[in-house]
Amino acid sequence: MRVDARQNRDRVLAAAREEFAAHGAGASLNKIAQRAGVGPGTLYRHFASVQDLLVAIIAADVDTLAATGRDLLAHPDPADALRIWLRAVAVHATSMRGLVATELLTAGTDSALAACHEQIRETGAALLDRTGNPDHIDVTDLLTVVNGIAWAHERLPADPARLDRLLGLLSSKVGR
Numbered sequence: 001m002r003v004d005a006r007q008n009r010d011r012v013l014a015a016a017r018e019e020f021a022a023h024g025a026g027a028s029l030n031k032i033a034q035r036a037g038v039g040p041g042t043l044y045r046h047f048a049s050v051q052d053l054l055v056a057i058i059a060a061d062v063d064t065l066a067a068t069g070r071d072l073l074a075h076p077d078p079a080d081a082l083r084i085w086l087r088a089v090a091v092h093a094t095s096m097r098g099l100v101a102t103e104l105l106t107a108g109t110d111s112a113l114a115a116c117h118e119q120i121r122e123t124g125a126a127l128l129d130r131t132g133n134p135d136h137i138d139v140t141d142l143l144t145v146v147n148g149i150a151w152a153h154e155r156l157p158a159d160p161a162r163l164d165r166l167l168g169l170l171s172s173k174v175g176r
Contacts, residue, residue: 012032012047015035016032020057020095021095027050029043029050055116058113059112059115062116062120065089065120065123066120066122070123072127078130078131079131079171081127081130082128082131082171083167083174086167089143090147090150090163094153094154125139128142137174142174149166150163152166
């Protein structure tokens, strides 16, 4: 990819993150193009659809989340490692006004988002297994609860400590 094309793509991705963070599913592709300083044609040359744009953003975030999880596999306290990672998952789920969690939860089995969901599931399973998982908690159930906590926190933002309190309730059950 030419340098100028790569720069345009990066500006579109940065603008899309900001627009989705501000407006969630109501984000405007025209506003994304304006914010990026490119024309609509440039946006569509890089991303044929809103879904393609979301996949590019979410896939990059999931790669970071999975790398964090892999790093935490070396953490001396497996339960603490899982708690740290689950908090990162919750923060990720609330990015772009819950659009990430919605997209990942409704991803079909043949989509790029399904691959993202699987990457999160595999990372979570590895961290959960490392705790010994004495209650045989299913990682998909655990991630569903974390997404629910993230959603509740996002809907009631007046209390910034709520996310950690709710995750603390979950942590008392997981990875004891």
